[in-house]
Amino acid sequence: MDLRQIRYFVAACEEGSLSAAAVRLNCTAPGVSQQMTALEGRLGTSLFERTPRGVTPTPAGRRFYDRCLAVLKAVSEAEIEIEDFKAGLCGSVSAGFAPGVAKAILPQALARFTREFPRVDLEISSGSADALVSATSSGTLDFFVGQFAKAHIGLSANPIGRYPVALISGVRRGFMPMKPLRLDSVAPLKLVLPSAANSLRPKIEEAIQGGAIAVERTILMDNLPAGLEFVSQTDWSWILPYWLCLKELGNERVTVNPIVDPTLRVDVALIFPAQRPLSRPSQLLYDYFCQELQRTESEWQRIMAGALSSS
Template identity: 30%
Template sequence: MDLRQIQYFIALFEDGSVTRAAKRLNIVQPALSMQISKLEAELHQKLFERGPHGMTPTDAARQMYRLYTPIMRDIERAREQLSRRDAIVTGRVALGMVSSEAESVLPESLARFNAMFPQVEVSVADGFSAQLIDAVEAGRLDAAVINKPRGRLTLDVVPLLDEEMVLVTSAALGPQLPPTLELAALADVELVLPTRRNGLRGVLDAALLAANVVIKPKFEIDLLNTIVQFVEQSSVATILPRVVVQRKVDQGVLCVRAIASPPIVRHIILVSHPKRPLGPAALALIDIITEEIRRVTTGTALA
């Protein structure tokens, strides 16, 4: 396995099509297919299933993507730093994050960032999306990672990723439910949800309104950690992004179920002030945070 093969694999995984991946890499399709076949032979694992909608990654491919994507990004940044011998990144980054992301991926992200940029100071604030938008507009924050609001923004917006929200129950005490539920079926489930001040609740309410579905939560709590602990210890369910609960799912404490017809998707965006461009340190930290979110959420099977 060499770096070129890993680059080819990552491109195919992200694009889901040999045609698109080859175009992105500026190579011919047979060359890409040949390198992927060599990689599969070396690993003794099938990485992709060919279907009518493109190339579908296997479980082995999802695991490989989670493991190698951060490494490849670190290599690219290391190469960039070494090519600028006298360019030592310094300064301070003030970043805002909604709590669903801050609590889930921030420790790992900061550890990676500190190893790469030891001379940069970092300040991170969490809060509701509306609060973080105000802080960026006022100049108290360089940028913020938030849930995309329904209204228009005067700030610069960069889409980071889309993430489906899932139904979460206790593995020991939760109700017996099918692996996938239609959105309308949630009306019959006892729920604890964030309050309407929380951007996650806004995403849920917008999906319910579009589907003409009405649900009435029994409990409303804004502290996500409290919601997760409450669900863990009761028969009450919740609806949250997978990144918030994935560690407890991996530990066998919680179960998640897909929501369909339609799914509930929250859009994570980066906002910054158009008159205050972000520096290399801020951009690097945002890239690392985005990678960590993808690493946690990509390709994990539903319980």
Template identity: 30%
Template sequence: MDLKQIQYFIALFEDGSVTRAAKRLNIVQPALSMQISKLEAELNQPLFERGPHGMTPTDAARLMYRLYVPIIRDIDHAREQLSSTDVIVTGRVSLGMVASEAESVLPESLATFNALFPQVEVSVADGFSAQLIDAVEAGRLDAAVINKPRGRLTLDTRALLDEEMVLVVSATHGRVLPDEIDLSRLGDLELVLPTRRNGLRGALDAALLNADIVIKPKFEIDLLTTIVQFVEQSSVATIMPRVVVQRKVDDGVLRIHRIANPVIVRQIVCVSHPKRPLGSAASALIDIITEDIRRVTTAP
């Protein structure tokens, strides 16, 4: 087993097709198939099941992918650092993001990044903070932008920004409320909130617990886009980071109200593996995303 075979295997595993993987690797299909066959013969077990809809990885292939992806990332990072004097930055960045950020600033951030680093490939996955932490620990992601968890982490953690959460109502159907509302008054409203699996709910529950206030939402939904659309079309309110709803506020579709006594703040952090330092491209992408979030959340 050599490095080239491992790279071929990873490409086929991720693409699920010999045609797509060969194109990604810039090689002919027979060469890829031959190397995979050699790898299977060396391991004495099949790695893929060939079918009409592509290549389905076996359990052995899934285990091999989990074991070798971190190694390949380490090699790529080492290569990038050793060639850091090159004018053109190349490589691949694999980033995780909580949905509240991925659905808001990510498209604009990627456009900015692509203009600065056109030779760098980017892969972005969304999910709950706990899922993204696991992916960073396992080496499937270089880093993740998440809600700061309550427990202590073994990963390197970099604070990005504190983001105030606001009360959101429909501009058409929502109740008329003062610009600033006390946390204790939220119990008077019909609310739709993320479930307790979501880090946004964790920030809210922590604030309620500290203030000794109990709120029972009428609806609990994890899809943030669905929550926003539901609020837009009804008299139900929600509590969200401003970045999630700012565009609809600017369009006059939603209204936001500041929550006081106390203010609800969620902390955004970036986590990465201490044994796999981030390359310049990954660090630049995280900086761009952070700046875009800060710009949106501090807009007048």
């Protein structure tokens, strides 16, 4: 057994297809098939159930997959350690961030990182959770910070935290800025809803169905800049994470209101390939991001405390 067989096996498990594994590894499908047959012969057991649609690990294959991940992670850690030792902190980071945190949190973390580590090349992506999770799974991204709607084979998700949200409305709606609101006791809202991939969406819908949020009309919106501009020109409202609300406090065309009830939170996680740990540059960029996230949360809590004490 060699590392090539282990890499082929892990790719086949995660892709669910020998041909897809071949594309991912830039080799031929017959080559992958031959190596998997040889590996099963060496181990004396079947690792895959083969169907016309692809392959799925057998119980033995799933157990072997976990062991292979540990091997690949150990090899990757050793390579990273040697690279850092030889060259100091350099290299590259390719990371994805959900649009909200990319707009409100990431710039400050990036400014610090690029100033302190000029030898590290950066490639930053933002977009839908599905697209960024897929890019992380394929290895295009080193990690993704955002929402993780469902388990994805080959990826690890470390929860970062659960964070408060607030209501942003056009000034035509008539809310007093920063007045805490109970959404079941205000006149029905015209409410912008996030896409189904957003972890906040089912929580909002559950609150609407349970009567905790009164709504007159809803609209689905995925584009953050367009949605904020739409709200600012109308009497519509949007429930958004606190970090976006902070950015809009100086916008005279909208009002921001803390939500007292219902209690809603948005989940954020670090998502990365299970077989490959974060490189030192990636880890540092992630650490700087988390520090900025913590700083803005403390600022929001301070503003919230003042709003609640004066209400």
